[in-house]
Amino acid sequence: MSSIDQIEIPFSKTKMVLTLLGSLVFIGLGLWFVIDPPASNHRVFGNPTRVFTVGLVSMLFFGLVCVVVIRKLVDNRPGLIIHRQGIVDNSSGVSAGLIPWGDIEDIEISQVMNQKFIMIIVNNPEFYLNKVNNPLKKNAIKMNYLSYGSPISISSNSLQTNFNDLLSLLTKKMAEFKS
Template sequence: MTEYVNTNETLKIPLSKGKLVLLLAGALLFVILGLWFIKQPEIFRKGVALIIVIGYAAVIFFGISAIFIFRKLFDTKAGIILDDKGIHDNSGGVSAGFIPWGNITNISTIEVSRQKLIMIEVSTPDDYINRQTNYIAKKAAAINHKMYGSPISITATSLKYSFDDLYYTLRKRWQQNISASEL
């Protein structure tokens, strides 16, 4: 775990191309599985209609995920940049962009379906929802806000950084920058 966090230095956390390739392979595997459910639902004997619905849901959800992951594979920008102004989030398909330290009201963690997320609570959540230009990303941010209290969630899944280190670093940088601005 990170011992000391210096808020004077800019920290650039790169995207992990290896993790992204694995995520893409997993998404494509679920798309193929979904197509198989659609094409041959009768192998399950019972609940054929349900199997077809599950197949379509898998193809749509994981197909969209695969598109976002594929695009991220060719992204040359850092996944997260922390500087004295705030967080620059480019870590996922629904990235928040720039989040000033002064706009953050809390940083916490949640776990959804065994996926750990860092929730960045902000004083103006609608700004972060409305800045999403993609319809799906905007809907995802709005759902995040409604269900978890913030439109901004960050995971270390696509980063060359562990989840615990990322959470610790974000909290420390936020606390130190808030303390410095109060002086």
Template structure:
């Protein structure tokens, strides 16, 4: 592997603004969950279901808030493009480093009106297996089953527009 020219490395920082908005939204849902748990009888039916929904909101959005706080203090770039490949550090289910020799095809897709970059890799199951925990493996497996690739990149948490990110990736490897 040849040494990198620092000018050949593109680092895209995480968007602290997007993360702050996500943290605020998570806090609102945690607060709503707490209210549901403390006041289930305010609803005309099924207080038990309201309590369960409240607990689920507290757990899910509490975990999301903890993750976002961790990312707010993360000094690593959200996304790196270099001569060796790409490194995605933009979200909880990012796959990390993907060498160019593993990339078979790059295309744009939509998931619920949000643009993503699907990166088709040679060994999708290998990328699923290397995920650090069961939830990440499950999410990568679902992505593979639904979208044909466990590697999906969004610009949502990055200081980059989707179009600029796509252009930077495809300019580095125009034959894909």
């Protein structure tokens, strides 16, 4: 953390390495399902086409996760910066960059299964949707917007903080800097 006016939250290398290792395990399982699927009488896993598809999707998804994690592991920038101008989000593969306090209407919590996310509700979501050129990233943030009401979500999963502390800090700084 740099100063009173700027707080930097670095990436947690430990969390990221664990994510990378878990992803590699799922890539290996996916490869196994594609190359030599297990024989089964199970109604779902007994169908070779389904097993092949699950394996392929697993390899593609977790391969993408590996790419994102490796990029973040070698990135020297902090995962999140909070300062007088706003929040600089670099925490994920679909990071929003600078989100000025003036754009932020609210901070909400969303949950998918046991995973909590901080949703940054902005007054101009289209700006953040149009800012992204990569079609995969654009679809991901569009899905966020359609499902949760905002294209911007922040998770503490890759950061050196926990969810509750991050939520408290963002809420406190929004009240401080927005007024």
